Amino acid sequence: MMMNVILILVVVLLATVIIWLIRATDNNNLEQPKLDTEPIKDVANDEPSLFVQRLPILNNQQKVIGYQLIVNSTVESITTQTGHFNALVAMISHYDFAELASDKKAYLKVSADVLENADISLFPANETVFMVDVTNTQSFPLEACKRLHQQGYKFAVLVKNKATLEHPLVEISDYVVIDDRGDSNHLHEWVAKARGKRLRIIVSHVHKQAQFERIQTLGVNGYQGYYFSEPETLDNTRIGPQVEQVMQLFNLVSSQAPADVIEQAFKVDTVLTFNLLRYINSAGFGIRNEVSSIKSALLFLGYEKMARWLAVLMAASDDMKNDAQEAVFEVATIRGRLMELLGDEFSEKEQDALFMTGMFSLLDTMLGMSLEKAIANLQLPEDAVAALLQKKGRFYDVLSLAIACEKSAMSDILPLAEKLGLTLAEVNKKQLLATQWAHSLQAG
Structure with a gap:
């Protein structure tokens, strides 16, 4: 008899709990008053x-x-x-x-x-x-x-x-x-x-x-x-000594010269070495152990990654002719990083080249000379040159999308993103990640 009473009480208790849960759910589903017409x-x-x-x-x-x-x-x-x-x-x-x-x-x-x-x-x-x-x-x-x-x-x-x-x-x-x-x-x-x-x-x-x-x-x-960031005066005919030196180092790295040769070339300018190592060790790269020499940097990064950091160093040079150098540098680093992130379907080597394409796409503004003249002395991949000078090729769609993102040209962003197999949400996220990366780079 006692067992029957207990069983009845348990059933009643369970029924009460179920009814309470149903009512709570119904109340939560009721539309709440909104302050704005667009919640x-x-x-x-x-x-x-x-x-x-x-x-x-x-x-x-x-x-x-x-x-x-x-x-x-x-x-x-x-x-x-x-x-x-x-x-x-x-x-x-x-x-x-x-x-x-x-x-x-x-x-x-x-x-x-x-x-x-x-x-x-x-x-x-x-x-x-x-x-x-x-x-x-x-x-x-x-x-x-x-x-x-x-x-x-x-x-x-x-x-x-x-x-x-x-x-x-x-x-x-x-x-x-x-x-x-x-x-x-x-x-x-x-x-x-x-x-x-x-x-x-x-x-x-x-x-x-x-x-x-x-x-x-x-x-x-x-x-x-x-x-x-819009080049207006392109009458400069001479590249400054610091940029010229970085270009020579860039070409050595791009041609995959022996590590000893590259390290010896860096010894000409200790400030250049210091600045490059500072960028490599910055939050923008996210490495755990500090890189303390050019040879160890080359071993740790590889030639392609070293070349991209030389591109960053070139953009930060005091030889740049733009009064708004800090702002141009930020646009260039965001554009380069964004191109790299947008290139999900490209190989890792190509993603490094995409980064450099974005960085060098503003070299005419930085140096005050035509882009053709500015990159004439650089050893760049064919896809990068095609995008920068001929405005065509696989890299050009990525460059066009990165520039459209800066201008928020939705009519260009949507078809270009679709062409690269990306959603608007993915493009937006990559743009914000690129912005964060560039900010951490400048913060050092």
Whole structure:
């Protein structure tokens, strides 16, 4: 009898637990109220369609002071500013914020309602500048902006017209951003007015060196765009002695000369040896035991890997003719590393050659001479030469995709990625990995 009672109690207890679990599941399946019409969760689940673009912002000394982070997508839902912000949040949940901005300030374009309603705690206050469009806002959330400003967030007002500079947000802003694609007369007028308010002025969409030189005369503080990587003046006829020496070493390594011959050639310049070993031992390579000599470096790395590090050393040379050398070096190292990562289907030897192709694709900008003349004295694989000079061949598709990634040209990225058998998510991840690698290389 007692056993029957116990059995009944167990059955009742199990039934109660099952009913409770069913109700809990039903409650979890109920749609929860959303603050925004484009939920962050949906964007995060759609991460394969997201693509991050980093637009560098340089100061008058041609140093990178920050990046505007833009998320592009094949999904319609993020075409609004709220959707774009949610996409940024989704991206940060996948990748480290400091790495996305290379430990510099991140400039994020947001709408007024995002500042009032969204949770922005994921964005570090001291590293974030919100770029705000204050036009077409019926009731601007100024008090919310003041609270954020007190927390350490900075603001940059997007100047669309003269009246923008009279908006109340200007009073607590550190920057204004003026688009150079409009009337140049307006640019002069708006810059003068902003200077009168003691605001730091950033001009956006600066893509040519001549454009930069024209704007610089106005007394602005920052320039957004890839103008520094576009070769404009290619009249230099002489390669500096340091670059020439690295080229000679590169050719020795590329031709697989005996280790003793290569080591002897390095002894001519102890600084060169030190710099190469510093790069090899940097976080960018990830080796555990320090490499202390050229011979051990050659034995450890092999000829192909040694050649790629000489390409890095060449790009970092003081002989380079570009005023924005640091920025160009970063673009070159990201492009080289990205090409290597995109070449999954290539052999390891070819991946090393892809890296060098990316690095040397900016040699005309670095040296101030035509690319044909710049690489004339280098022993490069045929596929690399075909990609760089003839714009064709197996390497050229990879180079084209890497350049499209810099410009975030989605219409080019998608077909090129498909041609290489890659998804947009894979390309995006490889681009961010390349960025992290280049950052660790510069950090030493």
